[in-house]
Amino acid sequence: MTTTPLATRHSPLATSPGPLVELRAVSFGYGGEPTLDNVDLTVARGEFLGLIGPNGSGKSTLLNIILGLLKPTGGDVRLFGRPSARFGERWRIGYVPQRLSTFDAQFPATVEEVVGMGRFARLGPFRRPGAADRAAVARALDWADMTAYRERRIGRLSVGQQQRAFIARALAGEAELLILDEPTAAVDAATQEEFYHLLERLNREAGLTIILVEHDLAMVAAHVAAIALLNRRIVFRGTPQEYAARDFLHGIYSEQTTCAVHPEIPHVHAAHEGVAAGASHSHPPHHIRHTHGATDPRAHGER
Amino acid sequence: MFDLLRDLLFDYTLRNVALGSAVLGIVSGVLGSFAVLRRQALLGDTLSHAALPGICLAFLLTGSKDLPVLLLGAGIAGWLGTALILRIVRDTRLDQDAALGIVLSAFFGFGIMLLTFISKRNDANQAGLDKFLFGQAAALVTRNVVTLAIIGGVALAVVVLFYKEFKLLAFDADFSASLGFNTERLSVLLTSLIVAAVVIGLQTVGVVLMVAMLIGPAVAARQWTDRLGVMLGLAAFFGALAGVSGAILSVEASRLPTGPMIILALTLIVIISLYLAPAHGLVWDWARNRRHRRNLQAPPPLMP
DSSP: OOOSOOOOOOOTTTSOOSOSEEEEEEEEOSSSSOSEEEEEEEEOTTOEEEEEOOTTSSHHHHHHHHTTSSOOSEEEEEETTEEGGGOOOGGGEEEEOOTTSSSOTTOOOBHHHHHHHTTHHHHOTTOOOOHHHHHHHHHHHHHTTOGGGTTSBGGGSOHHHHHHHHHHHHHHTTOSEEEEESTTTTSOHHHHHHHHHHHHHHHHTSOOEEEEEESOHHHHHTTOSEEEEESSSEEEEEOHHHHHHSSHHHHHSOSEEEEOOOTTSOOOOEEEESOOTTTSOSOOOGGGGGGTTOSOGGGSOOO | OHHHHHHHHHOHHHHHHHHHHHHHHHHHHHHHHHHHHTTOHHHHHHHHHHHHHHHHHHHHHHOOOOHHHHHHHHHHHHHHHHHHHHHHHHHSSOOHHHHHHHHHHHHHHHHHHHHHHHHTTOOGGGTTTTHHHHOOGGGOOHHHHHHHHHHHHHHHHHHHHTHHHHHHHHHOHHHHHHTTOOHHHHHHHHHHHHHHHHHHHTTTTHHHHHHHHHHHHHHHHHTTOSOHHHHHHHHHHHHHHHHHHHHHIIIIIIOOOHHHHHHHHHHHHHHHHHHHSTTTOHHHHHHHHHHHHHHHHSSOOSOO
């Protein structure tokens, strides 16, 4: 597909050897039950992490805290080794929002212009994009395989293409950490496969660190190397295989949850069907009760 | 035609009116585009109505009818109106449109009351404040036009300086915030510029019809292009075109009030754009549909 190197990236590890995201005892909430309670999460450079949580688990809140849109009411957030409040280079985190969540489909902007917006934060005030910026945009379009659509109005793209355009926007800004919020929520299976393929290439070939936020574990398990399960706090952190060996799944999700695992990784397949509540797992964390019994997490749309 | 051109260049009144209306059209075209894209068009309506008590109070306090003084009062009142709307939306359960309605009618009612109070004072100096209701461009003198041009020039310069930030804000405020931009401050800045555009239009089109100058050029321009930069340029052009032709109609032809004439000219431009603009125009849509229907009719339909 493409061979151009993505960007004149400072070599990974050179800039900050530590983890890109470090949350320590992060809480969020005003009175009552907190949305987030003592969340500890570390994301190392080069990781491809699935951050999974059912609706109401606080994953949007966590996402907004990492993006700097919300301040935690307690705990410590460090990004690229610096405290979040003093982390000014926000463009190093490329955010791919949920489909149609924020922008107006009628907005007069072509794909190329939208991807170009990824450069704006790097430019600084009062400066206009130059040749280097245009080159970065062209590279990003190429990587996301969106060059053919660059003159198309963003609102006229299909959902899958819009996601690619937003990825290209993050790439244009030379983001090192890509955060995607339920990117495949409304695309068909074939498009999803292509999409995950792109993410895998970005992770492996371009060295991007990726956090994929999903509420459906089955969707992610086949593609990511590591998962973190969120339900107000991190209830599991490890590989999908390790997870499949344990029995948390049942408590958080449904009576029927299937965990499919990446074909290249030693195959562990776990199916939980109709296990009576509390019968098979020895220590169900008590705080995951709230969502117990939901048969299909997708049925409870957050939007 | 030649007479008209000569008048535009040499007739004192017409030249001022045309220039003042052109400045208004350009500035409100550009800032109205941002207002429309951010779905804040009605904010402009509230701002302009809220300006009326500001004008009256400025006159009552200073006794001066100097345009800069009155416009300063208008600007401050418009600003207070905006702040009040933001407060209401934040601190109560009212939606933005309810807040807009409340602020608009409260400020405008207060303004009309002040206007009546002033006109009953039997003061020789009081005449003419009511021209701000529907605008009276014929009263513009060269000094006024210079004032308007300075306000407009500053507003446009700020748009040029912050173009990429405003573009990002209008497209996706959340993404803009995630990049580290201060969206709140940018939003306040953009709204202030809309206040400036409204202030420029008060004498020419008046508080009642000013919102059309924000919405009309933007809506017309949107039909012709899918690029923001082109849209801003076209909106400025359409705004200026409507301003100048409305001004000519009102001054030359019939001594009709300028504001309504400008708005009528603008409405014509909007209608033409809605129907005839390529890619978006309703006429082409209709022709395309007809062609498709005919193509569909040729082979036997697949479904009954």
